[in-house]
Amino acid sequence: MAMNALYARRRVSDRIATGLAYAAAAFGLGWLVLILGVLIYQGIGGLSLEVFTQNTPPPGSAGGLLNAIVGSIAMTVLAILIGTPIGVLAGTYLAEYGRHDRLAMIVRFINDILLSAPSVVVGLFVYEVLVAPMGHFSGYAGSVALAVIVIPVVVRTTEDMLRLVPDTLREAAASIGLPRSKMIMRIAYRAARAGIITGILLAVARISGETAPLLFTALNNQFFSLNMNAPMPSLPVVIFQFALSPYEEWQKLAWTGALLITATVLALSIFARSLTARK
Amino acid sequence: MGARVSEVAIKETSLPVGHSASRIAVLRRLRASDVSFKFLTRAAAIAVLVLLSGTLLSLVIGSVPAFRAFGFSFVTTEVWNPVTEQFGALAPIYGTLVTSFIAMLIAVPIGIMIAFFLTELCPKFLRRPIAIAIELLAGIPSIIYGIWGLFVFAPFVQKHIQPALIDTFDGWPVLGSLFEGPPYGIGMLTAGFILAIMVLPFVTAISRDVFDAVPAVLKEATYGLGCTTWEVFKFVILPYTRVGVIGGVMLGLGRALGETMAVTFVIGNAHTVSASILAPGTTISASIANEFTEAVGDLYTSSLIALGLILFFITFIVLAAARYMLLRIEQKGR
Numbered sequence: 347m348a349m350n351a352l353y354a355r356r357r358v359s360d361r362i363a364t365g366l367a368y369a370a371a372a373f374g375l376g377w378l379v380l381i382l383g384v385l386i387y388q389g390i391g392g393l394s395l396e397v398f399t400q401n402t403p404p405p406g407s408a409g410g411l412l413n414a415i416v417g418s419i420a421m422t423v424l425a426i427l428i429g430t431p432i433g434v435l436a437g438t439y440l441a442e443y444g445r446h447d448r449l450a451m452i453v454r455f456i457n458d459i460l461l462s463a464p465s466v467v468v469g470l471f472v473y474e475v476l477v478a479p480m481g482h483f484s485g486y487a488g489s490v491a492l493a494v495i496v497i498p499v500v501v502r503t504t505e506d507m508l509r510l511v512p513d514t515l516r517e518a519a520a521s522i523g524l525p526r527s528k529m530i531m532r533i534a535y536r537a538a539r540a541g542i543i544t545g546i547l548l549a550v551a552r553i554s555g556e557t558a559p560l561l562f563t564a565l566n567n568q569f570f571s572l573n574m575n576a577p578m579p580s581l582p583v584v585i586f587q588f589a590l591s592p593y594e595e596w597q598k599l600a601w602t603g604a605l606l607i608t609a610t611v612l613a614l615s616i617f618a619r620s621l622t623a624r625k
Numbered sequence: 626m627g628a629r630v631s632e633v634a635i636k637e638t639s640l641p642v643g644h645s646a647s648r649i650a651v652l653r654r655l656r657a658s659d660v661s662f663k664f665l666t667r668a669a670a671i672a673v674l675v676l677l678s679g680t681l682l683s684l685v686i687g688s689v690p691a692f693r694a695f696g697f698s699f700v701t702t703e704v705w706n707p708v709t710e711q712f713g714a715l716a717p718i719y720g721t722l723v724t725s726f727i728a729m730l731i732a733v734p735i736g737i738m739i740a741f742f743l744t745e746l747c748p749k750f751l752r753r754p755i756a757i758a759i760e761l762l763a764g765i766p767s768i769i770y771g772i773w774g775l776f777v778f779a780p781f782v783q784k785h786i787q788p789a790l791i792d793t794f795d796g797w798p799v800l801g802s803l804f805e806g807p808p809y810g811i812g813m814l815t816a817g818f819i820l821a822i823m824v825l826p827f828v829t830a831i832s833r834d835v836f837d838a839v840p841a842v843l844k845e846a847t848y849g850l851g852c853t854t855w856e857v858f859k860f861v862i863l864p865y866t867r868v869g870v871i872g873g874v875m876l877g878l879g880r881a882l883g884e885t886m887a888v889t890f891v892i893g894n895a896h897t898v899s900a901s902i903l904a905p906g907t908t909i910s911a912s913i914a915n916e917f918t919e920a921v922g923d924l925y926t927s928s929l930i931a932l933g934l935i936l937f938f939i940t941f942i943v944l945a946a947a948r949y950m951l952l953r954i955e956q957k958g959r
Contacts, residue, residue: 356853359853360853360855363855364854367738367746370736370738370739370742371738371742371755373735374739374762374829375755375759377822378761381770434669436669438666439667439670440670443666443667449667449670453673453674455945455948456674457673458948459941462876462944463680463941464882464936464940466913466914467680468680469913469917470684470687471679471680474683474684474687475679494676525659526663527658527663531662554766555766557766557767557885558910561914561917561918562918585768585772586768586886586889590775607769608769611765611766612761615761
């Protein structure tokens with residue numbers, strides 16, 4: 347009889363625990379649905395051609411997000427152009443040359459910390475080294491701040507992907523007289539290409555929503571501008587400004603911008619994953 | 626791939642027979658490019674180090690005026706008055722710690738339970754889609770959480786959750802003061818809750834990875850003894866992966882401490898230390914984001930940079946500890 351009671355109690359606690367696990371999973375998925383649902387509901391109404399053809403309006407009138415979208419794209423592209431070569435090369439060092447040396451160990455550790463370092467601190471850093479000496483906010487400073495966020499992401503994925511390339515391939519290349527640098531560029535990069543591109547796409551996804559590092563580097567700009575040496579608008583900063591404003595038109599545009607960013611970011615990260623998932 | 630290796634080798638290194646002079650030239654050129662490529666990758670790796678030390682150095686230099694003016698009391702004073710140029714970091718530090726603590730309190734058990742679900746309970750064909758969906762939560766930019774928190778979640782909290790909390794705990798000894806004051810909607814509890822949703826995917830992803838690394842033999846042996854799924858998890862999986870789970874939790878904590886935009890929207894930006902978690906407050910990152918571009922005068926700017934330095938230190942320690950723990954479980958797996 348006592349045996350049965352014990353058994354029953356164990357079964358009940360198992361039921362409760364597994365029930366809680368199901369509930370936890372539903373909770374997590376519920377938030378995703380809830381956030382995306384509200385975003386679509388609030389943002390889709392404002393989605394029109396004007397959003398892409400008109401600049402951000404002054405308070406109280408209608409307008410679009412053209413200058414913010416262009417500014418975001420310009421700074422993202424420049425940040426990727428700066429960050430990718432450094433990231434890929436550093437990742438190459440970690441995976442190919444420095445597998446066991448001390449420098450690589452330290453760089454790997456520091457890189458992992460940079461990967462989750464607070465982005466607002468990155469903004470302060472770039473403000474100190476670029477904005478303050480130059481005397482003004484600029485699109486360049488914004489791009490550099492974003493590049494600082496790109497680098498660790500690319501370093502990490504490049505190293506991981508190069509490590510997946512089998513060593514027999516490297517040995518085969520060496521055995522027929524290929525110098526190491528040629529082996530890396532022609533053989534290892536080619537084998538790891540999909541993975542490295544995934545890393546870059548994930549980095550794009552990561553920085554296209556970044557706001558904090560842009561607040562005091564690129565600042566904002568009410569007007570259309572392609573001058574990277576002057577303050578530049580970006581979608582996240584415009585959302586920040588408009589959402590906290592009391593004007594209804596601005597708040598509506600903020601929701602539309604939020605929908606645009608989220609759709610871009612999620613599409614990018616799903617696409618990036620599908621690139622490597624095929625293997 | 627094998628055919629391609631030889632193809633490349635032939636293109637890069639072969640020459641007509643008998644051209645020994647140009648053969649040496651080619652070899653010399655190859656050697657030069659080989660050495661310079663290695664140098665380049667090494668330089669890029671060192672650039673990563675420079676990035677971190679540069680950040681630290683610029684923050685230290687920038688915060689010198691603030692620490693010179695206020696000394697160590699900068700960390701222990703609550704006053705934050707731009708007009709009289711009196712600055713103390715106590716309120717932001719307090720707000721950062723409290724919101725992150727609330728976030729971890731919610732996210733850790735739920736994140737671990739989701740990982741338990743994904744590794745032990747979920748039907749195989751649903752595992753990948755659900756895992757990806759949870760990870761998408763991490764992909765949503767923090768400003769989206771901010772705008773959503775401000776317009777959707779905060780009003781809900783104000784109308785339903787806060788009044789209920791205030792009524793329930795009214796008159797209780799400790800909990801009463803924890804849930805005190807008018808229901809503003811925004812405040813530390815709301816910020817903590819939104820942070821919880823943001824760090825949930827990090828805790829889940831890492832817990833799932835380490836749970837997956839538990840040898841199947843161990844689990845099967847435990848099932849063989851007649852244990853229930855929950856008992857296998859509690860007595861075998863969790864103890865075996867403890868260090869890794871703690872590492873994942875610390876990684877999530879590092880995120881929560883430094884998170885800026887989501888918190889800035891819903892924290893209320895009030896430089897006060899209050900016992901009630903319903904009250905508005907501020908965090909280090911929210912103060913910087915809100916005030917940095919408006920900061921007039923060197924002392925104000927420097928005080929904000931000093932806040933940044935403190936945040937950098939706290940997150941550095943937390944993240945370094947997280948990495949160390951994850952490294953340990955990686956070595957255990959080998």
